[in-house]
Amino acid sequence: MSVGNLRITYEVDASDVIVRVSEQWDRFALDNAAPDVTAEAVLKRSIWDFVCDESTRHLYAHFMARARQGDLVQVPFRCDGPSLRRFLNMSLKGLDGGGVEFRTELIRTEPRPEQPLLKRITSHDDRLIRMCSWCKRIMCDEAWVPVEQAVVRLHLYDQEKLPAITHGMCDDCYKRLSW
Incomplete structure (x- = not known):
């Protein structure tokens, strides 16, 4: 998808x-092998069903409260695929009646060698690795590193089954987004 073409509200x-x-x-959703998050699957459900970790929930709640108070909230984030880094911007705006509108726009993409760890259909074992919900770095040896470095450090390239990904938030993103 070309830059500037992706706008999801x-x-x-x-x-x-x-x-x-x-x-x-x-x-x-379908282009990214995520049929479990199509409109039919998400409509009439709480947004909190889709926000995994407490630190991200806290920030979303903060952003939504600010939007409901009349602030226009702008948040940069990443939504990567196995062979593509996606840099996006999310804007939140309060609506009449207490609702919030989320607008997500693609800023740029960067191709990269395919990372099987990020494929949704990859077979996983019982291990979990933690990925930052915002910058997509992975916790490895007590440091947040890019996916490519984590794959090498954790020797994931030679394993039949990969660990599943759980989400959290790195300290850098928490500081940057907690204004």
Whole structure:
């Protein structure tokens, strides 16, 4: 998908239930092997069903509260695929009745060698590795490193099954986004 072409919008109501998604939502979900997050799967569900870790939940709640108070909140983040780094910007705007509109726009992409660790259909074992929800670095040897470095450090390239990914937030992103 070309830069500038990806614009996804969704809305939550005053109870944080997803009530609307834009037409590009399904296309993005299906293009990224994520049929479990199509519009049919997310509409009428709480946004909190899709935010995994406490630090990210805390920031989302903070961003949404600011938007509901009338602030326009802008947040840079990453949404990477196995062979592509995606740099995006999310804007949150309060709506009448206490809802919040989320607008996500693709800023740029960077190709990279395919990372099987990031494939949704990859077979996983019982291990978990933690990935930052915002910058997509992985916790490895008590440091947050890019996926490519983590694969080498953890010797994942020669394993039949890869660890599953759980999400968290690195200290750098928490400091940057907690204003």
